[in-house]
Amino acid sequence: MSHKTEFLYLSEQDTIKAGVLDAVKCIDNAEEVFTLLSKGDYLMGGSNHNSHGLGIVFPKESPFPNMPVAGPDRRFVAMPAYLGGRFDVCGNKWYGSNAENPKKGLPRSVLTVTLNDKDTGEPLSFMSANLLSAARTGAVPGVAARHLARKDSEVVTVLGCGQINRSCLRSILTQLPNAKKIVCYDIFEEAGKKFLGWAKEELGIDGIVTTDLEEAVRAGEVITVAASRLKPLYIKDEWLQEGVTLLITGPMQSDDSFWMNTKLIYDNVRLHEAYVQEAVESGDKAASYASVIGGPIYTLIDDGKIRPLVESTSIGEVILGEKEGRADSKERVTFVACGMATFDVGLGYDLYQTALKEGIGQKLVLWDDPYQK
Amino acid sequence: MSHKTEFLYLSEQDTIKAGVLDAVKCIDNAEEVFTLLSKGDYLMGGSNHNSHGLGIVFPKESPFPNMPVAGPDRRFVAMPAYLGGRFDVCGNKWYGSNAENPKKGLPRSVLTVTLNDKDTGEPLSFMSANLLSAARTGAVPGVAARHLARKDSEVVTVLGCGQINRSCLRSILTQLPNAKKIVCYDIFEEAGKKFLGWAKEELGIDGIVTTDLEEAVRAGEVITVAASRLKPLYIKDEWLQEGVTLLITGPMQSDDSFWMNTKLIYDNVRLHEAYVQEAVESGDKAASYASVIGGPIYTLIDDGKIRPLVESTSIGEVILGEKEGRADSKERVTFVACGMATFDVGLGYDLYQTALKEGIGQKLVLWDDPYQK
Incomplete structure (x- = not known):
């Protein structure tokens, strides 16, 4: 044959x-x-x-x-x-x-x-x-914006003006009918300017460029995080406004109080359980945590300060109506995504x-x- | 640009x-x-x-x-x-x-x-x-035959008459100028016949077919093991003749006395160290050992009956003249290969x-x- x-x-x-x-x-x-x-x-x-x-x-x-x-x-x-x-x-x-x-x-x-x-x-x-x-990476926070963001959001803050956030923004904006302005933050002003120029031309949205992280975060109703793994951002709890939707595609750090008070929705809880398992098996949990986006969260879970992963929500459950997503317009909702084949x-x-x-x-x-x- | x-x-x-x-x-x-x-x-x-x-x-x-x-x-x-x-x-x-x-x-x-x-x-x-x-899998025991087998070997026994042993035999025979006969063992006689037919036509060597494992093993001066992972062979110590070269490409089991008395040469000691490490990390070492070719050997090492991997020989060291391969024509030499990217x-x-x-x-x-x- x-x-x-x-x-x-x-x-x-x-x-x-x-x-x-x-x-x-x-x-x-x-x-x-x-x-x-x-x-x-x-x-x-x-x-x-x-x-x-x-x-x-x-x-x-x-x-x-x-x-x-x-x-x-x-x-x-x-x-x-x-x-x-x-x-x-x-x-x-x-x-x-x-x-x-x-x-x-x-x-x-x-x-x-x-x-x-x-x-x-x-x-x-x-x-x-x-x-x-790039498209699938951007689509993930796009799905999260569809299900978790306030539809009246007007200002989208972009933290990290590289290729990944181009895909994220392209995707997120399709889900925010009232978006009027973007705030482009990068440690390099040039990168921010280039990004804004691209967004104007390609997505037809205007905005501002800043190298002041606090200003950028305070302005954002929806915030997309995809800064370089090499220089993770530290975002203070007090900068994040009521009702914000934080879409995390790259590493960031924040005050314990923020992580403990925001509603956390994961791309897939099982993936994060696997990251924790692999960190334990590696013999150096701290180093392993430091290399993954969920690291700061896993640490607080281990300390009993955040509910365990097994009791947490995956966005698929929100899409299927099995668990609650955003409860009201005041809650701060954080979506954490790590990339899956x-x-x-x-x-x-x-x-x-x-x-x-x-x-x-x-x-x-x-x-x-x-x-x- | x-x-x-x-x-x-x-x-x-x-x-x-x-x-x-x-x-x-x-x-x-x-x-x-x-x-x-x-x-x-x-x-x-x-x-x-x-x-x-x-x-x-x-x-x-x-x-x-x-x-x-x-x-x-x-x-x-x-x-x-x-x-x-x-x-x-x-x-x-x-x-x-x-x-x-x-x-x-x-x-x-x-x-x-x-x-x-x-x-x-x-x-x-x-x-x-x-x-x-297939060619690289066959070439590995070919290299081992070049450096470890007695050049006067006349009988090559093939344990497992599938595709992998076709490549192994093709390769091994190029290194044995005096090879005159092959003994083809398989649990299915049809597979053995098909293999022998192929070997006659493609490699120009004659031989016999048997479904008697003991007969096949006793006859072999060089033995290539590549039977299905699904039914690992049990080869008794007493069947293996003096001076035999055993080339292991697929799983087999033997008496502890055989493993403890043969000279073991590995494809790459570091790979086997990694298998042991991964078995320990898996939480079920026995199950993990059972799934890899070196399993029976690692068990004896853990029990202190065979020298630890770190003191063992990789064939690269034999090729480079840094460690001894076959010492004399009487010693039984076993080469263990697991496949590396x-x-x-x-x-x-x-x-x-x-x-x-x-x-x-x-x-x-x-x-x-x-x-x-």
Whole structure:
């Protein structure tokens, strides 16, 4: 019995043709993925089914002159997942990252996604995943804005004016019909100006630029946090206004009093449980906590100051109406997201389906018939 | 600054054109990789730099009708690595496996390898890796046969007549100038017959087929073990002849007395240290040991009956002349190999270089210029 295997290659341009820049479609996709996460209809890596991924960790120093050493944002990570529901497919995101890349005219990370038949393992598609990954990362706070933000919010504060917050803002604004102004904060004023220029042109919204974190935070009714992992922000409790919606995509620190009094909604509680488990297993919990977005929260949970993860709320439960999201217009609501391969697989699958239907991309033959069976 | 990124796609046929079936070249490649492993000029996954990979583990049962459940050889695994020396490249092997595949005319596993620039993360090549993976798996005992087997060995016993032992035998025979006969053991006689037929035609060697494990083991001067993970072999100490070279690529069990008296040489001691560390961290060491090839050995080490891993020998040290391999023609030497992504990256890199030189494969554009930088 001969068995030909073909798969579809999608370049970055192909993913654009397949709709990766359509923020609302990406939010709808992420919302659907969240409901599957909430039901448990997915698997990520490891025996806990919730490992974020497996990275190549570069050493601080090496006796081998060619071996890469640790540097800003320097890593490679593989992120495998199965996603159920109508997706019902396996996949793996694989990327390399290096803060030096922009000097070469490249994005900080270069990403690809492979989708595979869940039964046979045959590749279905191999695709450029820079825009896909940015879109799914932005779509996540977009879903949170849809379900948690006050719809009368007029001012959106952007903390960290890089690529990730471009995707986040593009996505969030589609959910805030009354948004009138953005406040762009970055430690580099130039980055803020560039970001505002982009937002005016691309999203048609005006605003201001500031390097004063307090000013930026005080102004925000919805705040999107995606600053560099290298310099986490410290946001004081007293700066955050009543009714604010804080959408956390990158690391930040705050006063214990803030974390203890805001309503915390997680992207997926099980993922955070896995982070805690991996931190315990690593033998250095504090160092492990310091490297993940939820670290400050896990510490307060361990100290008994915040309710345990097992009693907490995932946004999927809010979407499904099983748990309460925002209770009133005065409560401060904080959404914490860490990035899951399931979103890459979910959005990648829809791009692949669109590409198939519309004849986008390039068919490649793996084999006309396998040489060995 | 515009930055076009292209990479090379290699189908299975392309990897054949690039030399993946040339067993001696593959052994030379694996030997070189072993010396780099021994020097430490490589990185695999995780903070210990030696994680085998990260898998999607299918649950025994699932409330979701579409979700794959645990089954024979059913898994997906991502295996990232950096390899130094003249290779100096990162990569990731990604595969899905399912014992049901042959019914569909497919090999049990479907594998791909991505190679990436170590600095920028840009893909260099995406390739079909079924033959690559088989070749590197076979090349490893080939290197061991080169350095550890008695050159006067005439009888090679094959325990487990599947695809992996085809690659192992192809490779091992290139190193045994006096090999005259193979003994093909499998629990299914049909598999043994098919294997022998293949070996006659493809490798030009004759032999016999048996379903009697004792007969097969007693006959072997060099024995290659690659039986199914599902039914590990129990090989009695008394069956193994003086001077035998046992090349372990798949799980087997034996009497404690055998393990305690054979000279053990590992593919890479650090990898086995990582397996033990991961077993301890898993919280169920026994179950974890039961799932890896070295399990029976680690148990005896824990019991103080075999020298600890840290005092043991990697084959790279034998190749480099730093430690003794086979001491004399009477000693029984056992080589234990578990599979490392570094070999996929090493062999994949040489196939890629050959393909580049000889115009094999298909150039694909990731982007003419990245949409976001």
